[in-house]
Amino acid sequence: MKPIVAMAVYKPKPDKEIDLLNSLRVHVPTLRKEGFATLRPPLFLKSKESGAIIEIFEWVNHDLKMQAHDNEKVKEVWAKLAEAAEMVPLETLSEAKTQFPNFEAMQGVVCS
Numbered sequence: 734m735k736p737i738v739a740m741a742v743y744k745p746k747p748d749k750e751i752d753l754l755n756s757l758r759v760h761v762p763t764l765r766k767e768g769f770a771t772l773r774p775p776l777f778l779k780s781k782e783s784g785a786i787i788e789i790f791e792w793v794n795h796d797l798k799m800q801a802h803d804n805e806k807v808k809e810v811w812a813k814l815a816e817a818a819e820m821v822p823l824e825t826l827s828e829a830k831t832q833f834p835n836f837e838a839m840q841g842v843v844c845s
Contacts, residue, residue, distance in 0.1 A: 734794035736771050742826065743818035744785045753786065753817035756810060757842055761790050763810045769793060769801040778836035782827045786818075787836060 745753045757777065764770035775790040792798040801807045814820070828834040 734796060736773075737792040737795055737798060739790055739792055739798075740823060741788045741790075742785055742821050742823050743788065743814065744783060744821050745818050746816075749817040750784070753814065754842055756813040756817055757786070757788060760788065760810050760814065763806055764790070764792075764801065767801070767804050767806055769797045769804070769807065777839040777842040779839050780826050780828055780836055785821065785826055786839065787823070 743753055743757075761770050761775045765772065769792060771791040771793055773791040775788055778787040778789070779785070780787070792801075823829050826834075828836060
């Protein structure tokens with residue numbers, strides 16, 4: 734099976750952007766430690782229009798992606814992400830409605 738590139742879109746809840754960023758710093762490292770994500774560095778982008786944050790990372794494969802939903806450590810990180818942000822479809826961002834969407838590359842979201 735081949736790796737799968739995923740895009741997750743997080744719209745921070747009021748006054749929760751710092752909590753979201755802190756959770757994103759451990760998201761992919763937790764997935765990697767549990768064997769679900771590859772070593773490809775994640776990319777973080779921000780919508781100028783809505784402030785939503787896009788996280789792009791790579792799952793090892795589809796089967797492991799599905800297994801992650803039953804992993805307690807992963808579920809803990811996902812619960813923190815859900816406390817800090819609403820997860821929305823990419824199409825809800827105004828930039829996604831254009832032919833060549835543009836987002837700001839985020840600096841300072843470091844994952845080991």
